[in-house]
Amino acid sequence: MTSLMEPPIVVLWxxxxxxxxxxxxxxxxxxxxxxxxxxxETEDGKxxxxxxxxxxxxILIAGPLEGSNIDVPRKGKKVVxxxxxxxxxxxxxxxxxxxxxxxxPLLSLVNFKYIGILQRRQHVxxxxxxTVYYKRHPNDEKNGDWRTGWxxxxxxxxxxxxxxDDDMTVGDILEIELSLPGEGxxxxxxxxxxxxxxxxxxxxxxxxxxxxxxxxxxxxSLISRYIFRRQAEIRDFRxxxxxxxxxxxxxxxxxxxxxxxxxxxxxxxxxxxQGGLRMEVTETVRFTKGQCLEVRLNLHSGExxxxxxxxxRISHERAGTGKTCHVGIKFPALDGATRAAIQEFxxxxxxxxxxxxxxxx
Numbered sequence: 001m002t003s004l005m006e007p008p009i010v011v012l013w014x015x016x017x018x019x020x021x022x023x024x025x026x027x028x029x030x031x032x033x034x035x036x037x038x039x040x041e042t043e044d045g046k047x048x049x050x051x052x053x054x055x056x057x058x059i060l061i062a063g064p065l066e067g068s069n070i071d072v073p074r075k076g077k078k079v080v081x082x083x084x085x086x087x088x089x090x091x092x093x094x095x096x097x098x099x100x101x102x103x104x105p106l107l108s109l110v111n112f113k114y115i116g117i118l119q120r121r122q123h124v125x126x127x128x129x130x131t132v133y134y135k136r137h138p139n140d141e142k143n144g145d146w147r148t149g150w151x152x153x154x155x156x157x158x159x160x161x162x163x164x165d166d167d168m169t170v171g172d173i174l175e176i177e178l179s180l181p182g183e184g185x186x187x188x189x190x191x192x193x194x195x196x197x198x199x200x201x202x203x204x205x206x207x208x209x210x211x212x213x214x215x216x217x218x219x220x221s222l223i224s225r226y227i228f229r230r231q232a233e234i235r236d237f238r239x240x241x242x243x244x245x246x247x248x249x250x251x252x253x254x255x256x257x258x259x260x261x262x263x264x265x266x267x268x269x270x271x272x273x274q275g276g277l278r279m280e281v282t283e284t285v286r287f288t289k290g291q292c293l294e295v296r297l298n299l300h301s302g303e304x305x306x307x308x309x310x311x312x313r314i315s316h317e318r319a320g321t322g323k324t325c326h327v328g329i330k331f332p333a334l335d336g337a338t339r340a341a342i343q344e345f346x347x348x349x350x351x352x353x354x355x356x357x358x359x360x361x
């Protein structure tokens with residue numbers, strides 16, 4: 001029996017190259033391919049999109065999803081496309097040649113004009129608490145086993161590591177393993193650039209600034225995608241937070257993580273949401289930005305303990321004969337049960353007080 005030889009299937013990955021000039025340097029190409037992620041800026045806001053098709057004259061990208069706060073731009077409108085590249089986040093202005101909403105939102109873009117690189121920072125930084133594993137580089141005399149820490153912030157150029165490892169010096173070379181939820185794992189090599197204590201003097205926790213000195217371009221892109229996706233998720237989450245801006249009828253206690261004093265101190269909650277709270281403290285306690293606290297909340301459903309809370313804002317005012325300190329606290333990573341309990345509590349209060357004391361943040 002004779003078998004017919006079928007010709008091989010060849011998938012052609014078409015690509016289009018934009019040319020943007022960097023100040024006082026050679027021309028740098030930025031290449032877009034099918035399925036690449038881009039950040040799109042419209043009149044209504046920003047959203048993360050994907051390249052659906054490319055040609056020499058135009059690019060087809062996914063439009064904003066139905067139900068989002070961003071409308072599909074009409075024909076003739078200008079948009080800005082942010083392209084992830086090894087050299088940074090490159091920005092292009094483009095014109096909408098055609099747009100459709102059904103069955104899928106799509107934008108056909110033409111007339112690209114390079115308008116520069118995002119320069120607010122060399123790398124966009126995300127305040128995110130993620131478990132990170134690290135160890136000394138094999139060439140380091142202090143090389144040992146893998147250790148565990150947590151990120152205070154992440155960027156494509158480095159991270160800030162929270163750890164109790166006091167055997168660290170500036171200039172140490174680290175191997176790092178960082179798993180980013182929804183994206184994957186990166187394993188860059190970093191150099192310790194700075195070391196500082198977290199919280200009060202004598203605290204066992206240290207903040208280690210690490211600069212990446214060995215990282216693959218694919219890992220840079222992965223971190224950048226993760227950061228922009230999380231920023232979009234955080235913005236959407238904040239829009240849907242129910243927040244009570246009043247003397248919230250909930251008792252709270254706090255204590256500083258890593259401090260020698262382990263007793264709980266009571267505070268008055270002035271502002272509570274799923275993303276954090278603002279508490280009023282009349283005791284003489286020294287707070288610093290970035291300080292980590294444990295917080296206990298006495299809600300209707302029972303007492304909830306929130307760990308790894310971060311101090312993000314501090315203000316002082318005089319109240320009578322003493323001083324009052326207002327401390328803004330962020331909840332970096334609430335578990336599902338605690339988040340649901342806080343939302344249920346706040347929704348119950350908003351139903352009891354329709355007069356306007358509660359509002360959406």
